[in-house]
Amino acid sequence: MSTALLVFRREFAGYFATPLAAVFLAVFLAVAAGMTFFMANFFDRGQADLSAFFLWHPWLYLVLMPAIGMRLWAEERRSGTIELLMTLPVQPWQLVFGKWLAAWVFAGLALALTAPLWITVNVLGSPDNGVILASYLGSWLMAGAFLAISACVSALTKNQVLAFIGAVVIGFLFVMAGFDLVLAAVRPWAPDVVVQAIAAMSFIGHFQRITDGVLEAPAIIFFVSLIVFALWLNVQVLDARKAA
Amino acid sequence: MVLVETRALVKKFGAFTAVDGISFSVDRGEVVGFLGPNGAGKSTTMKIIAGFLEPTSGSAFIAGHDSRADSIAARRRLGYLPEGAPAYPDMTVASFLEFVAAMRGLSKPVARERLAELVERIDLAEVWNRRMDALSKGFKRRVGIAQALVHDPDVLILDEPTDGLDPNQKHEMRELIRTLAPNKAIVVSTHILEEVEAICTRAIIIARGRMLADSTPAELLARAPARDPSQTQIVRTTPLEDAFRHITLEQAGS
Structure with missing residues (x-):
């Protein structure tokens, strides 16, 4: 575990070694606020809650999480440092977990910086703070799932742009999974079980259940299992690349 | 005491065979120079020994630990400088x-x-x-x-440690390797022939993935073809260069 934390520390500091962190945080806050106020009409709703803020998170993360995650392995492969890392006497999962954790904590930091919104709704009215807290945690978990997918895709290539695009495409499938558009395309030919399985993969469906304050446990289990699975796959990808 | 050993290493990338049946061993106190033209399979072999790549067949051992089956123990005993010294x-x-x-x-x-x-x-x-x-x-x-x-570590695998250095730095690096040598098994890849004479106790020549020679620098020199005195050399070569060219070009021609 301490090895994973060493990797985490190095990786997390890496985000701040360049202006990348500041740029990312600024973009994240600007877009999050923009979506809340202009696309979801935060004020016109006349309700003191943050559902207008959380509503757009799956779409926001779809682009921004791959931007954080794309460098995790692709950059190491490009610069050759992956040879140093993979020949240290450590287990691959320690590297995989440490790197993902750094990206996840960074995403958590971005999310935490939106706290003024939370304070604002408390000044304007009396929101259900339990639901808001659950929504924040749910949003962070969903970010973790996007990041685990991004890290896994990043391990496949040394090209960060490809890693970004790949992660966005896979993320898009998860975001869209619950929409009728997708399900209607599958329904005519696939058995019912498959249709239901696809619908159950929906990021938006699970996230909405968390922000609505109902049935949180299955949604949390879903995101956690997806993270674990993607990180496991990440380890397998690293192993497979050794033999390639 | 054998600290590095490879047994019939083969590495294929698709249809291309980068390393083709390389077997050798290195004792404590030895500095083995890996020689060969670019693309001969030197780096690939070193990556396999270091455990970064898995061989298609064959195996590599560091201080008796299989680099694949017992990789953590093997890596503990190993210091590895990858090509280009990434950081x-x-x-x-x-x-x-x-x-x-x-x-x-x-x-x-x-x-x-x-x-x-x-x-x-x-x-x-x-x-x-x-x-x-x-x-x-x-x-x-x-x-x-x-x-x-x-x-x-007991074992050092150094992939082109003097590449890109100026003559003074090269000299310092070679001195450093010499002073480390008595207590370790060291494998150094290079395509600078004078380096082999300067620091290596043994030289292994690789071309197209195959081992063409495994001997002391002195023995290699003995394999240099006799110079034809009637032919004037446009570029003056050292006897070791002659030996290297003779051994590697001979294979390319066959």
């Missing part, structure tokens, strides 16, 4: 070496002592707090060596 550009020399030491499980006091010794020995004091992306090639290479020596 994290955003870290300082100090934080990079401390990171490697910690990842290798050295406690803080031990790491501090070890790094202080290496700073002295490899002459890193003036760049200690500089970022890696601001280092010259020579210093980058030296940091790469320091990184490989942090845990005082």
Whole structure:
């Protein structure tokens, strides 16, 4: 575990070694606020809650999480440092977990910086703070799932742009999974079980259940299992690349 | 005592065979030079020994530990300088070496002592707090060596340790390798022939993935073809170069 934390520390500091962190945080806050106020009409709703803020998170993360995650392995492969890392006497999962954790904590930091919104709704009215807290945690978990997918895709290539695009495409499938558009395309030919399985993969469906304050446990289990699975796959990808 | 051993290593990338049946062993106290034209399979072989790549068939051992089945134990005994001496550009020399030491499980006091010794020995004091992306090639290479020596390993695999260095730096690097040699098994790849004479106790010549020679530099010299005195050389070559060209071109022609 301490090895994973060493990797985490190095990786997390890496985000701040360049202006990348500041740029990312600024973009994240600007877009999050923009979506809340202009696309979801935060004020016109006349309700003191943050559902207008959380509503757009799956779409926001779809682009921004791959931007954080794309460098995790692709950059190491490009610069050759992956040879140093993979020949240290450590287990691959320690590297995989440490790197993902750094990206996840960074995403958590971005999310935490939106706290003024939370304070604002408390000044304007009396929101259900339990639901808001659950929504924040749910949003962070969903970010973790996007990041685990991004890290896994990043391990496949040394090209960060490809890693970004790949992660966005896979993320898009998860975001869209619950929409009728997708399900209607599958329904005519696939058995019912498959249709239901696809619908159950929906990021938006699970996230909405968390922000609505109902049935949180299955949604949390879903995101956690997806993270674990993607990180496991990440380890397998690293192993497979050794033999390639 | 055999510290490095490879048995019939084969590595294929698709239809291309990069390494084709390489077997050799290195004892403590030996410095083995890996020679060969570019693309001969030197780096690939070293990557397999270091455990970064898995062989298609065959196996490699570090201090008796299989680099695949017992990889963690093998890596503990190994210091590896990858091709190009890669390092994290955003870290300082100090934080990079401390990171490697910690990842290798050295406690803080031990790491501090070890790094202080290496700073002295490899002459890193003036760049200690500089970022890696601001280092010259020579210093980058030296940091790469320091990184490989942090845990005082029995085995050193150095992929082109003197590549890109100026003559003075080359000389220093060779001296360093010589002083390390008695207590370790060292494998050094190079395509600079004078280096083999300068530091190696044995030379292995590889071309197109195959081992063409495994002998002392003196024995290699003996394989140099006799010069034809009637032909004047446009470019003057050393006897070792003649031997190298003779051995590698002979194979290419066949």
